[in-house]
Amino acid sequence: MAETQDDRPDVLVIGAGAAGLACAADLATAGLRVRVLEAEDTVGGRIRTDRVAGFTTDRGFQVFNTSYPQVRRRLDLPALFLRPFTAGVLVHTDGGRLRLADPTRRPRDGIGLVTGGRVKPRDLLAFGALSAHAMLAPASRVRARPDVTTRTALADAGFSDDFVETFFRPFLSGVFLEDSLDTSARFFHLVWRSMLRGTLCLPRDGIGAVPAQLAAGLPQRAVRTSSPVSALTPGGVVFGEGELRAPVVVVATGAGAAARLLPGIEPPVGRTVTTLYHAVERSPLREPTLLVDARRRFLNTCVLTEVQPGYSDDGRSLVSTSVLGAPAPAEEAAVLTALAEAYGADTGTWEPVHRVTVRNALPGMSPPLPLTRTTRFAPGRYVCGDHRATGSLQGALASGARAAREVLADLRAPGTS
Missing domain, CATH: 3.50.50.60 (FAD/NAD(P)-binding domain)
Incomplete structure (x- = not known):
């Protein structure tokens, strides 16, 4: 040239x-x-975002966090036409669904967990203290602290093993793309801080x-x-x-x-993730909320069209489900079985729309x-x-x-x- x-x-x-x-x-x-x-x-x-069979599908499950300093500096957020997820997460457990919400935005959900006997008071107190520190402490304090694994940091913060296994491990597996909580606690604290300070959204036209x-x-x-x-x-x-x-x-x-x-x-x-997209006639969850599985048969799932209805051209719902690694297509049947339990729905009629594997989606971040x-x-x-x-x-x-x-x-x- x-x-x-x-x-x-x-x-x-x-x-x-x-x-x-x-x-x-x-x-x-x-x-x-x-x-x-x-x-x-x-x-x-x-x-990246692809248009597949009339649906908007991102390269892997993506969320957009409005609190990142670089995002706020560089992007015109209104021009992205963002719509938010619920400020919380649903956990599918053998005993039913557990809703854990941002205590700074939905404190009543936390009170209900204790009065309903779903979470021990010590865990709710530790949850509140962790979140308050993330909201109020300067980021420089996070960067300066000695680094350990996230699992060690959660134990040091006073959380019970049961709460870590029920909530943190399934939720953070989808954030870190590893399910042992071996990721740096320094990174975990910054992520937790960003989630509480910002809003998790999806752009109208995809990530x-x-x-x-x-x-x-x-x-x-x-x-x-x-x-x-x-x-x-x-x-x-x-x-x-x-x-x-x-x-x-x-x-x-x-x-x-x-x-x-x-x-x-x-x-x-590198961490690899595969995301499965299914078209469904009726939404199996009528809210824009992330759903995770306490048994970790999948990383997370959500009805994307509850967040951004325009992700579907024909009015059907679009369900996104992410799993670790690159499972064989034959293993998708086990994922659908887990989704049927989590959503309480018949997944046998769900139409596969797209499957995308992102290799090296995230770098490993050990302390x-x-x-x-x-x-x-x-x-x-x-x-x-x-x-x-x-x-x-x-x-x-x-x-x-x-x-x-x-x-x-x-x-x-x-x-x-």
Whole structure:
């Protein structure tokens, strides 16, 4: 590909996921010429939305948290036409459903749990104390505390093993994409804080509307899709059409691709999730609430059309169910059996709409977890993404922002031409 000197970018960003788009936006704002190369046919990375048989289906179960600082800084939230989930969760247990709600918004639900004998008073008190600390304590205190596993942190907070197994383990399995609660407590506390301070929502047009809005804010023709990069060169990158030169390259891909392009990076263990979508004539749960299973036969399930009715073109309900890993299609029968119990519905008539497996959907985050790491890899070479921070949209955006800051600092350093 022929490039004139005037066309040549100052910075090449490989990957148009959240981290790459945030990095490109900040560099463009600073006056640099930026080009983003994306291997797929659209932006978003793992944050994608497909239209399948008249339904809106995201690449894996996705929720949008309004409290993330980077989200509030970068996105026009009203333009996403967000609608919220219930501020709480339903847990399917052998003894029936258990509703656990945000105590700052629905305190009566907590009182009912105690008076009904469903939860021990010590657990409700610990739940309130954990939530109050998350709401009031500065984030710097969370970052400064010694890191342990989430399971250890919950025990230290005074929760009974029974409550951890009934609520925290099934709920957090869907957040961490691992069901042993081995994830960093530092990350857990930040997640809990963000959930209490914000609202979990779905955009009207699916989660893909988020990266689409980020990309729309970039200079015209800054993003080039269907442009996979095969290697880095001393002067730029090689992809399908030849070599594109630039003095600075930022690798903003997933962890595995980053390790291939930048040998020496050790990618974290990735977590894989599969989401099943079913069309149902009548909604099995007439509320926009997340439902989890105390026996952990699935991570979580919800009726997406109770949150965003426009996810269905024909008025049928769309049920989303996520499970760990990549189960064989034959194993879906066991999932449907579990869903029949959880919803109290006949799932034999549910129509399969879509099945999507997202490999390396989240990085493993065992303690001690650094909440952010430098993006500098070598002179003129940088790497960013949620695998360099925390496994969340906030982590990806913040890592991209850090990459932009470090690129600008290095370019402005004395002696830099």
